[in-house]
Amino acid sequence: MNHVFETTIAGRKLRGEFGKLGMLSDCALKISYGDTVVLVNANASDSPREGIDFFPLSIEYQERLYSVGKIPGGFIKREGKPSDKSVLNARAIDRPLRPLFPKGYRNDVQIVCTVLSVEQDNLPNILAMNGASLALCLSSIPFTTPVGTVSVGILNGEFVINPTSKQREESTLDLTVCATQDRVMMIEAGGSEIPEDVMCDAIMFGFEECKKIAKFQEEVMEQYGKTKAEVELYKVDENIEKEVKEFAFDMIKEAMYITDKDERNAAIDKVKEKINEEFAEKYPDNAADISEIVYKTQKYVVRNMILNEERRPDGRSFKQIRPLSSEVQILPRTHGSGVFTRGLTQVMSVATLGSISEVQILDGIGEETSKRYMHHYNFPSYSVGEVKPLRGPNRREIGHGALAEKALEPLIPSEDKFPYAIRVVSEVLSSNGSTSQASVCASTLALLDAGVPIIRPAAGIAMGLVTSEDLKEEEILTDIQGLEDFFGDMDFKVAGTEKGITAIQVDTKIAGLSNECIKKAINDAREARMQILNVMNECIPQPREEVSVYAPKVFTIKINPDKIKDVIGGGGKTINKIIDETGVKIDIKDDGSVFVTAEDYPSGKRALELIESYAKEVIAGEVYLGRVTKVSNFGAFVEILPGKEGLVHISKLDVKRVNKVEDIVSVGDEILVKVTDIDQMGRINLSRKDAIQDSTKDAEEQNN
The missing domain is CATH 1.10.10.400 (Polyribonucleotide nucleotidyltransferase, RNA-binding domain)
Incomplete structure (x- = not known):
């Protein structure tokens, strides 16, 4: 039997269907919000997995390019491994759900969210998070605490729930809040230096809407949900x-x-x-x-x-940060490098500058098609003194790199001010708590060392929490180390500048966080961030005035878009000629922006001069020094600018009568000519006679 249920969120209809599709799944839920549609399948094994000491929950978020009417690029025309964004979305779904399963439950559980249709006004990841919670509630899997999820933006000082595509472009905040009817379970935020009080208000604003969604899910579960299976919970003898x-x-x-x-x-x-x-x-x-x-x-x-x-394992007070140190310019040939150390946590970040053509191209279901600032994070086994095979980046590494990228991206100068593609790689050298936030600090140092004029330096810190069994007592810890993270109840990461917050990521192991806990964690994090920024500023207070001698030099120029074809030339002949002569890279955008990347300043300047000459407009009435390219019985053809050629008729070659063109000019001669006319077909008419007369007239006026 097919069950249909609906509610309204931010003026748009959320609709679920359960029982019609995927009949063999425990629950196959088709959920839609506007024209965005996600299929969520939830299944669990019949018995616990033997020999494990954890809950084996698996979340998969699958992007299908047909959802946005695209065929995958590349040689193999089908979706491959999950994109980084898919991995991040899967992690975001996992974090609020995992703590709400019964303690000791060790059956394999898999949730697969398949994106079937995307309307850019309604984000599929937010829909999938709501769908995953609802599918679990409707299934026989022992999950009974619904979680609602919304995104929050800021427009003209007002908070907006689930902002549309246009609203997201204008918003200075990108916040995701997940919550039960009682407490906040997960927070993910990126913003343009959002003040702490504004961030707290935004979270609470989102929380209120999450409570309504969780209530709706509970009502649907009571009406249509399957009977929950009786399961074996692991319990110690x-x-x-x-x-x-x-x-x-x-x-x-x-x-x-x-x-x-x-x-x-x-x-x-x-x-x-x-x-x-x-x-x-x-x-x-x-x-x-x-x-x-x-x-x-x-x-x-x-x-x-x-x-x-009121004592921490290493003897610190609750607000005390471990010893800090910062260092830059530690690698001789890289474009920028920095090492940040906090206690036994140490991260080295390296910045690399490239041409605009080296931006990352994104082939996904989102609106972004490219990424100019890229941040990657590596966590090798030696960072914790262990021996393990080295593999490709895992989900944790992808997630931590994305968090650091989110923290720093709002501070990266615009392409107009700093026309480079930028990649930063964070290498974790030693790990004892919050390497992701140490990578924010180390990467800030590396960017400053590379001469990137970031808006302001950023730093990050992780806050922890320990609560009593009834959640009535709680202590918040600043700068948690590995042991406190392992045995504690939350990992509350906050990054930002002296002005405000640029990124937040919150994980919790309990049934949610109180409002007071969230506010205190955010405010205590600011105090810690200011201390860290002071140490970093002592190391390198501002960006270096020039980029490294080993970094490429980028020059920019703006030309008339109509002249792009002249700079490129037929079959790329003109632009390739410039590249061959100067050894530069040239990138041209549709708006006429030209980026020249060179190994040295002279090559770049020469390339700019050539581009300007090819893009220069021929103006009627102007005098040019041109070169004769061809002669005929009726006149001479003269190139007055690169690729710009006009005709000097025999009657216009001299002030006196000319019987034969060769009597006046030969191929290769340089002569002054005046542009007398440019006809409708773009043909240029020139006159040497007029140029001579103008020159004589000017000389007479000077003598008088």
């Missing part, structure tokens, strides 16, 4: 848990109170060895249980230390 805790609690507590990370890890390893010696023979089949008990005990000790003793 209570007797084993009691024995292990009695034996090891004091040893674990003593080890966890060691402030030095390496010493603490070594002490924990020794405790685990003792636990293994004590219980391996007695409980040979319960190694997973014992490992879980040790983890839970460590978590309890750390959280109790913070909540009840």
